[in-house]
Amino acid sequence: MTAPILFNDKKHLGKFSLIWLDQNANLSKDIEQRLRSIINHLKQFQDIEQCHQYIEQSLEQNRLILIVNDEFGKIIIPHIHYIDKLLSIYVYYSDNNIDKQWSSKFQKIKSVVVDIDELISEIKKNFKIQRKLEESFAINGYSLHNQSRTRLNIPFLLSQIFLDSLLRLESNENDQNNLIRYLQHEYEN
Incomplete structure (x- = not known):
């Protein structure tokens, strides 16, 4: 081998x-x-x-x-x-x-x-x-029949907090250029 x-x-x-x-x-x-x-x-x-x-x-x-x-x-x-x-x-x-x-x-x-x-x-x-x-x-990673309607869906809540944090981040031209280079490398062909 x-x-x-x-x-x-x-x-x-x-x-x-x-x-x-x-x-x-x-x-x-x-x-x-x-x-x-x-x-x-x-x-x-x-x-x-x-x-x-x-x-x-x-x-x-x-x-x-x-x-x-x-x-x-x-x-x-x-x-x-x-x-x-x-x-x-x-x-x-x-x-x-x-x-x-x-x-x-x-x-x-x-x-x-x-x-x-x-x-x-x-x-x-x-x-x-x-x-x-x-x-x-x-999206449906939890069972509805085991949860009450008032109970929080923690994974969904965390994803919303994460998205909100991303939207509040300030970006600069260097960040955009880094992202463009990374995507060009990822999708080079």
Whole structure:
């Protein structure tokens, strides 16, 4: 076994990350842009072990979506399908010899496709649903039936205080320039 690789991109703005695992992971600029228009943080791997380590090391609050070719998928999916932060898996075949039998064993596999346009369409459709689910859990993080109407919702109250504090902060041109540089770095592609 090789020495563990430490990945240094744990800080990115989005909660979601798109991972592409393929021995030919050099995506065209067009495909990369189309995928980044759905989920900005895109990480490409050509090595199964590095991809596995990245998934294991990513922060628990990150939500990962994996695109993998059929050959690598048969190797890695049995080892990672149990990971909670891995939301969904898309298997991409480069030819029409699709073997859906092995993929039916894994619930996180959302789609098995040959066409790149179909793949991107499936990711976009499922990501909209997943993002809405994540947002609804963030907003409705408590149970209404256990609380009286007069009792305060502490997480909501704290978020309002935080927002109020942010709005009262005075900014200067240097702060704005720092923010612009940071966003340019984050969304460089």
